[in-house]
Amino acid sequence: xxxxxxxxLPLTTIVRExxxxxxxxxxxxxNQRVNPTDVIAEANFAREHVLxxxxxxxxxxxxxxxxxxxxxxxDRLTEGALVAEKSGMFARTIKAPRAGRVMVxxxxxxxxxxxDTRIELRAGLPGMVTQVIAERGVVIRTAGALVQGVWGxxxxxxxxxxxxxxxxDDILSADQLDVSLRGSVILGGHVRDVETLKAAAELPxxxxxxxxxxxxxxxxxxxxxxxxxxxxxxxxxxxxSAAFKLLTTNDKREATVNAEHFDRYSGNRPEVIIPLPISTxxxxxxxxxxxxxxxxxxxxxxxxxxxxxxxxxxxxGLSMLPSGLRAxxxxxxxxxxxxxxxxxxxxxxxx
Amino acid sequence: MPASLVQNESILAxxxxxxxxxxxxxxxxxxxxxxxxxxxxxSTAEAPFKDIGIGVxxxxxxxxxxxxxxLLGPQDNNLIAPSQPDxxxxxxxxxxxxxxPTVKTVVVGLLSDVSVQSARRLAESTYxxxxxxxxxxxxxxxxQQMDSIVRSRPDxxxxxxxxxxxxxxxIQKMLEAVGLACYLMPMEKRPMILYAGNQxxxxxxxxxLGGHAGKLQISYNVRPSLDTEDLAPASFELASLVIKLxxxxxxxIEELNLWAAGNVLPxxxxxxxxxxxxxxxxxxxxxxxxxxxxxxxxxVAAGFAGExxxxxxxxxxxxxxxxxxxxxTEIEDILRWLQxxxxxxxxxxxxxxxxxxxxAIPATVDEQAIMHAIARQALYLSVxxxxxxxxxxxxxxxxxxxxxxxxxxxxGGALSDGTSLGQSLLLLLDGIQPVGIMPVLLxxxxxxxxxxxxxxxxxxxxxxxxxxxxxxxxxxxxSVIAAATYGDQVLRAKLAYSDGTEARAEVxxxxxxILPLPTGESARLxxxxxxxxxxxxxxxxxxxxxxxxxxxxxxxxxxxxPLRLPGDPVRRRELIKKWHYTVGG
Numbered sequence: 033x034x035x036x037x038x039x040x041l042p043l044t045t046i047v048r049e050x051x052x053x054x055x056x057x058x059x060x061x062x063n064q065r066v067n068p069t070d071v072i073a074e075a076n077f078a079r080e081h082v083l084x085x086x087x088x089x090x091x092x093x094x095x096x097x098x099x100x101x102x103x104x105x106x107d108r109l110t111e112g113a114l115v116a117e118k119s120g121m122f123a124r125t126i127k128a129p130r131a132g133r134v135m136v137x138x139x140x141x142x143x144x145x146x147x148d149t150r151i152e153l154r155a156g157l158p159g160m161v162t163q164v165i166a167e168r169g170v171v172i173r174t175a176g177a178l179v180q181g182v183w184g185x186x187x188x189x190x191x192x193x194x195x196x197x198x199x200x201d202d203i204l205s206a207d208q209l210d211v212s213l214r215g216s217v218i219l220g221g222h223v224r225d226v227e228t229l230k231a232a233a234e235l236p237x238x239x240x241x242x243x244x245x246x247x248x249x250x251x252x253x254x255x256x257x258x259x260x261x262x263x264x265x266x267x268x269x270x271x272x273s274a275a276f277k278l279l280t281t282n283d284k285r286e287a288t289v290n291a292e293h294f295d296r297y298s299g300n301r302p303e304v305i306i307p308l309p310i311s312t313x314x315x316x317x318x319x320x321x322x323x324x325x326x327x328x329x330x331x332x333x334x335x336x337x338x339x340x341x342x343x344x345x346x347x348x349g350l351s352m353l354p355s356g357l358r359a360x361x362x363x364x365x366x367x368x369x370x371x372x373x374x375x376x377x378x379x380x381x382x383x
Numbered sequence: 384m385p386a387s388l389v390q391n392e393s394i395l396a397x398x399x400x401x402x403x404x405x406x407x408x409x410x411x412x413x414x415x416x417x418x419x420x421x422x423x424x425x426s427t428a429e430a431p432f433k434d435i436g437i438g439v440x441x442x443x444x445x446x447x448x449x450x451x452x453x454l455l456g457p458q459d460n461n462l463i464a465p466s467q468p469d470x471x472x473x474x475x476x477x478x479x480x481x482x483x484p485t486v487k488t489v490v491v492g493l494l495s496d497v498s499v500q501s502a503r504r505l506a507e508s509t510y511x512x513x514x515x516x517x518x519x520x521x522x523x524x525x526x527q528q529m530d531s532i533v534r535s536r537p538d539x540x541x542x543x544x545x546x547x548x549x550x551x552x553x554i555q556k557m558l559e560a561v562g563l564a565c566y567l568m569p570m571e572k573r574p575m576i577l578y579a580g581n582q583x584x585x586x587x588x589x590x591x592l593g594g595h596a597g598k599l600q601i602s603y604n605v606r607p608s609l610d611t612e613d614l615a616p617a618s619f620e621l622a623s624l625v626i627k628l629x630x631x632x633x634x635x636i637e638e639l640n641l642w643a644a645g646n647v648l649p650x651x652x653x654x655x656x657x658x659x660x661x662x663x664x665x666x667x668x669x670x671x672x673x674x675x676x677x678x679x680x681x682x683v684a685a686g687f688a689g690e691x692x693x694x695x696x697x698x699x700x701x702x703x704x705x706x707x708x709x710x711x712t713e714i715e716d717i718l719r720w721l722q723x724x725x726x727x728x729x730x731x732x733x734x735x736x737x738x739x740x741x742x743a744i745p746a747t748v749d750e751q752a753i754m755h756a757i758a759r760q761a762l763y764l765s766v767x768x769x770x771x772x773x774x775x776x777x778x779x780x781x782x783x784x785x786x787x788x789x790x791x792x793x794x795g796g797a798l799s800d801g802t803s804l805g806q807s808l809l810l811l812l813d814g815i816q817p818v819g820i821m822p823v824l825l826x827x828x829x830x831x832x833x834x835x836x837x838x839x840x841x842x843x844x845x846x847x848x849x850x851x852x853x854x855x856x857x858x859x860x861x862s863v864i865a866a867a868t869y870g871d872q873v874l875r876a877k878l879a880y881s882d883g884t885e886a887r888a889e890v891x892x893x894x895x896x897i898l899p900l901p902t903g904e905s906a907r908l909x910x911x912x913x914x915x916x917x918x919x920x921x922x923x924x925x926x927x928x929x930x931x932x933x934x935x936x937x938x939x940x941x942x943x944x945p946l947r948l949p950g951d952p953v954r955r956r957e958l959i960k961k962w963h964y965t966v967g968g
Contacts, residue, residue, distance in 0.1 A: 033424070033441070036431055055569070081533075081567065083526040136566070143526075143563060182739050246728075247706070247735040265739060267732030294739070296703060297484055297632070299430025319431035333743045334750055337736070355751035356802035357744055377425055378743045 033360055035323045038330055038380045039180045039303070040274040045316045046178055046305055047162070048290075051169030052153050053077070060170050062163065066155040068190040068288055073153040073169045078133070078145030084126055086116045087140025094140030101142060107134045115142055156188045157288040158307050175314060177282055177306040179263070179275050183245070184291030184302030187259035190217070191238030193287040193306065195280050197221040201270035204242060206231035213237060217287045217304075219279050222268050226252045233258065239289035241279065241304055243271035259291035261302045264338045272330055273340045273367060274382050282306045321381055328382040329364060331374060340382060341366040347373070392474030393466055394844065395446075395454065396833035397439055397639065398650060399480045400426055401679035401702045402742040402796060404438035406446040407833055408473070409844055416847040421828050422446030425742055428482035428633050435482060436635035462642055476642040477836040481650035481679040483629050485697040485704065486511040489537040489574070491557050492518050493544035498580065501605040501612050502543035504772055505579065508618050508693040509625050509649050510680055511539060517560065518544075519553055525560045532564035537574045538628055540565075540596075541621070542588075545581030547607045554580055558591045565595035573597040575624045579605045579617040597631070600624050618693070622652040646839060651675075653835030655684040655693035657845060658792075660838060662686025664846065667789045670777055673831060674762060674815065675795035678702030678741050681761045683769035687777045687786075694769035699761040701754070701797055702741030706734045712760055719948050720756035720813060722959040723749055744800075751802060755810055758797035762814025780818065780864070780917075783945045787819035787919070792854065794826035804934045805966030808857045812938075816946050818862050820919035822931055823938075824854040856902050858933030863941040865916035869893035869949075873916040873941055877909040878930075888939060893958070895965045896939040900932030908937060916941075935966065 056075020060066060087097035101116045103109065109128040116126040132146035159174030194216040196208050204220030206227040217239040218232065224246050232240055239259040247266040263275050271279075288305045295301070299319065321327070323346060331339045341364040351361035351373060359375040366372060393410040404426045408419040422445030427438035440460060447454050453471040456463055463472030488511040492498035499518045506513055514535040517528055532540075540561055544554045565573050576596040578588045585601050593599050602620040606612055626647050630636045640647045648656075658673045663686075665671075673684040681699040685692045698707050708717075714727045733753060737743070745751040770785070777786040793799075793811045807825050830853050834845035865873040874890040878898045888896040900906050908930045915923040918939075930937055942962070949955045 034427070034432065034437065080530055081526045081563075083524070083529065083563065085525075247732055248728075250735075266735040267729070269736075296429040296741075297433070299433065332740045333737075333746060335747050353744075353746050355745045355747055357746075357751070357800055359744060375744055375746055378740070378746060 033323050033376050034320050035327070035376070035379065035381045036320055037318065038382050039178050039317050040272075040278055040382050041178045041317055042278055043175065043308060043310070043314050044178050045173065045175050045314050046157070046159075047171060047173050047316060048157065049165070049169065049171050050153060050156055051165060052151060054151070055167040056151065058164050058167065058169060060155075060161045060164065062161055064161045065159070066161060066172060067158050068155055070155045071152045072155050072161070075151045076148050077151050078148055080145070080147040081135070082129055082132065082144045082146055084115055084142040084144070085140065086126060086142060089126055090116070090118045090124060092118070092140075097140035098138060101137050103134045103137055103142060105134055105136055108132075109134065109144065154188075156190070156290060157305050174305070174307050175310045176308040177278060178317070179278055179304045181241075181261045181263040181302040181304070182265055182294060183262040184293060185253045185256060185260040186291060186293055187257070188288070188290045188292065189238040189259050190286060190288040191215050193217045193219055193241075193279070193282055193285050195219045195283040197271070197280075200243065200273060200276045204228055209235060209237070211235065217241060217289055219283075221271060223249065224268070229253060229256055229260070232256070239287075239291070241289060244269035259289040261289050261291040261304060269338050272338050274328070274330070279304065317383070323362065323376055323379070323381070329362075329379045330382050331364070331378060332380060333378040336366065336372060336374070339366055341372075344371060351375075392841070394837055394841065395443070395462075395473040395476045396837060397442070397476065397478040398829060398833055399428065399435050399439065399478070399482045399639070400650070400677060401428070401482050401700070402426055402677075404435070404442045405829060406439070406442040407828065407830065408446060408450060409837065409848060415851060416841075416844040417851050418828065418830060418848050418853040420446060420449045422449055426482050434634040436638055439635065439639060464642070475644075475840060477833065477840060478639050478643040478647040479650040479653045479832045479836050480626065480629060480636065480639075480647055481510060481677065483510065483633055483679075486538045486625060486628065487514045487536060488512065488539045488541060489515040489517070489532055489535060489561075491516070491540060491542045491544070491561060492580075493550060493553055493557075494518065495520050497609065498544040498606050501614065502541045502579070505543070505577075505605055505614050505617050505621060506539070506541045507695060508614065508655065509621055509651060510695055510697050512697055517557060525556065528560045529564045529567070532561065533567050536572065539624065540574050540576045542576065542578045543580045543605050545584070545604075546609055547582045547604050549581055551581055551584055554584055555587065558588060562591045562595050565592065575628050576600070577602060577617065577621055577624055579603065579620075598624065598627055615691070618652065618655075622649050625649050646836065648836050650832045651680065651682040651684070651693060651695040653832035654682065655691050655835070656838065657831050657835035658684040658686040659689060659691040660835070660845065661849075662691070663689040665789070669787045669789045669819075671790045671792070672788050672815065672817075673792045673794070674766065674811070675793075675829075676701065676758045676762050676797040677795040681765040681795070683765050685769065685773060685777070687774050690774050690776075692769060692772050692774065694765065694772065696765045696768060699765045701758060701761065703738055705738040705741070705757070708757070708761060708764075709734065711764055717756055717760045719955065720759040720959070721752060722956050722963060723752055724952070724956065725753070754797065755806065759810055759813045762810070763816075766815050784864070785815065785817050788817055788821045790821055791815060791817060791823045791860075792826055792831065793823070794829050794831055799825060799827045799829060803967055804855065804857055805968070806963070808935055808938065809962060809966045812860065812940055813946065816862075816944055817860065818864060818919070818944050820859065820861050820928060820930070822859050822933070823857045825857055826854050828853070830854070856931065856933035858900065858935040859908075859930040859937050861908070861910065861918055861937065861939045862944060863890065863912070863916050863918045863939065864944045865892055865912075865914055865941070867892035867914050867916070871914065873913055874918055874939065875911040875913070876939055878937055879907040879909070880904075881906060890939050890941045892941055892943065894941050895962050896941070897935055897965060898937040898939070900930065900936040902932050902934060904932040905929055906932070938966075
């Protein structure tokens with residue numbers, strides 16, 4: 033049976049696509065080395081549109097209205113600019129209600145996009161541009177440590193990783209966040225109150241990487257302007273030992289926190305990338321493997337959710353679980369020495 | 384192809400669910416179609432696999448291992464079709480699909496209580512979530528409506544409105560807003576559009592939207608006249624459109640569609656087709672109800688005199704949308720079903736955590752109990768939601784009661800997980816809360832949609848497979864409605880077996896009683912209600928009916944309708960434990 037992977041890797045090659053949500057201009061070129069804050073692409077995005085119904089306003093047919101329209105597709109108009117004019121004894125005009133661009137003119141109507149918003153896409157991670165995706169963005173290749181999580185608030189930033197937890201089950205609280213942490217990426221444990229999120233925002237920090245979050249804090253977490261990455265889940269869950277060991281040993285290193293949403297169809301998931309110098313490029317991680325004895329695995333569900341162990345035996349056929357369900361299962365030796373039977377669908381391979 | 388060959392072909396039926404992919408073999412055994420075997424594997428629509436073909440092949444390999452035959456070519460791993468003289472391969476493939484993200488849908492109509500309702504019902508017959516609704520009562524400017532459509536990033540637009548030959552100008556305005564919104568979206572993200580409104584406008588629709596839609600399908604009007612609703616033709620077009628959308632979203636569907644000669648159907652649609660067929664075939668005077676509690680959605684298909692009500696509710700699915708159930712219900716409404724003492728916050732965290740891993744299964748007894756409690760509430764909400772759209776002929780004795788049914792058929796991961804048939808029955812009784820007397824079946828291998836898919840290829844297969852006992856009979860349920868307090872006696876029941884022996888029960892309000900009656904046997908059940916209770920024969924009416932047996936026998940559910948659980952949590956948990964014990968723990 034094939035196993036999904038959870039990447040917790042001390043050194044690997046990381047290839048990431050960074051693209052605009054709408055078509056725009058790509059500033060980077062192939063083989064260009066980029067820093068996290070470099071603007072690699074930009075776009076103007078109109079959030080609103082205005083439809084001017086010339087035919088209806090003038091009370092004429094669409095064909096007649098088209099002859100009265102004075103603008104063309106692509107024209108940039110200032111507020112009050114003439115859009116259409118009806119001459120004669122009862123001359124009338126239609127003017128642009130807001131500044132914007134004509135998207136389409138015809139059929140007796142003019143559609144304008146207004147309320148331009150400029151989007152700047154930053155590289156997010158340091159590395160080499162290996163591909164330019166026309167009008168959208170780039171593919172960046174880098175090497176470093178990679179730790180994936182399970183939830184993110186949709187933001188990305190980078191800064192110095194500062195460790196604020198000593199044990200995997202530590203709690204991160206507001207009183208731990210002082211001004212010396214301004215601009216840092218905080219590595220913390222479980223967050224159980226909104227005050228902690230607010231205190232981090234006030235500094236501000238460049239990111240929070242935490243073991244777990246109360247589900248009641250999901251909405252406030254979305255409102256924070258810095259990335260929040262949850263490694264293990266919701267409720268009071270300790271940090272899994274693989275992530276704990278790797279991240280705590282990278283204290284005071286530059287880290288990129290890409291707290292994007294976990295999209296189970298595209299495979300994009302929130303992650304921490306810690307760029308590292310290399311002499312030879314390491315392999316790219318595989319996205320799935322077949323289950324096999326010896327693999328390091330993470331338990332996804334109770335009773336040992338979040339714990340790391342090693343597969344000691346793949347059971348043949350279907351096994352009866354304590355719940356009464358029958359499923360393919362493995363014996364997993366946990367780090368505390370205990371061996372437990374776990375259904376394969378409740379495991380992910382760490383690597 | 385000669386009819387004799389078509390009728391004797393082996394059929395491989397594949398169902399690609401959100402969590403599990405099943406490969407099922409139907410073949411002719413002793414002159415009749417039978418369900419032969421089933422193999423399953425985790426579904427692979429999601430990352431990192433992103434190709435349903437991996438899970439499909441793994442399910443087929445597991446089926447091969449069970450059957451001891453070869454279905455996939457050893458060299459190329461491709462399906463061997465048709466079957467070969469050496470016994471390898473299969474003659475035909477049918478397939479159903481429920482995997483994939485929820486279909487974000489914009490519903491557009493004219494009158495909010497007429498065409499919009501029809502369009503909404505149509506959208507709810509597949510795995511969709513309505514993200515925006517436009518109708519004549521919408522006072523936003525056309526450009527605001529258009530922006531709203533663009534912002535909602537729909538996968539699908541369902542357009543209805545106007546009786547045939549009726550209103551056209553108002554619809555054209557709506558078409559403009561939809562067309563311009565599509566024009567503003569990137570080509571690869573433009574929604575599929577189903578038009579099922581005034582047929583006089585079909586050419587205009589083609590002209591206005593044809594060039595801007597991801598794919599435009601024009602169907603018969605869902606409201607040919609104000610007082611007539613006909614969803615069936617549009618449902619078929621919608622099913623086909625949804626599969627096309629899935630082809631755009633998920634790899635591997637194209638190959639499956641090729642195997643199935645272009646007949647992959649959405650699972651819920653195929654299930655609905657089967658319920659409509661059975662409702663007609665068995666001339667059901669009351670109703671047939673099929674419920675499926677799965678990872679992608681909880682779905683309800685009800686057939687009343689051949690008329691189908693199909694509701695698919697991704698918001699009540701037990702997979703990635705699990706935490707979303709809290710937008711429709713209070714946490715206490717889930718907790719009420721639990722015999723465990725769990726804090727509301729613990730359950731809340733459980734819902735969010737479980738939705739991160741939709742395909743994971745409960746490994747412990749406690750987790751299984753929690754999942755069953757969630758499944759009960761999901762089923763309860765789904766059935767109540769579907770009930771809004773039951774036809775007027777499905778008359779219920781009270782506003783919060785179900786109409787009487789002839790049969791209940793349950794399926795889906797939560798019901799068919801194989802832990803205990805008694806637990807499956809209790810889950811169905813709690814979630815549906817049926818009234819009257821009816822047999823209850825369990826579709827343990829989730830065959831119903833596959834039979835629905837196979838029915839278009841072979842009319843004999845579904846009937847023969849069902850009559851061969853492919854579903855597990857759980858028993859006959861007698862639900863008692865009474866105005867009584869816990870402990871009051873409300874019914875005397877006597878079951879007279881064919882061998883002359885009898886079993887009797889004095890049934891108290893709040894209790895569950897089981898009279899044994901094995902599968903395949905029937906007996907005469909005499910019911911004598913007390914305190915004007917209604918045991919399915921009318922308030923206070925006594926009588927004798929013939930009932931069929933099942934894995935549990937005859938189940939008399941005197942817990943009341945609607946089922947009101949005690950407010951005191953300790954007392955409630957005790958009662959729930961007792962009921963679980965009664966049905967076999």
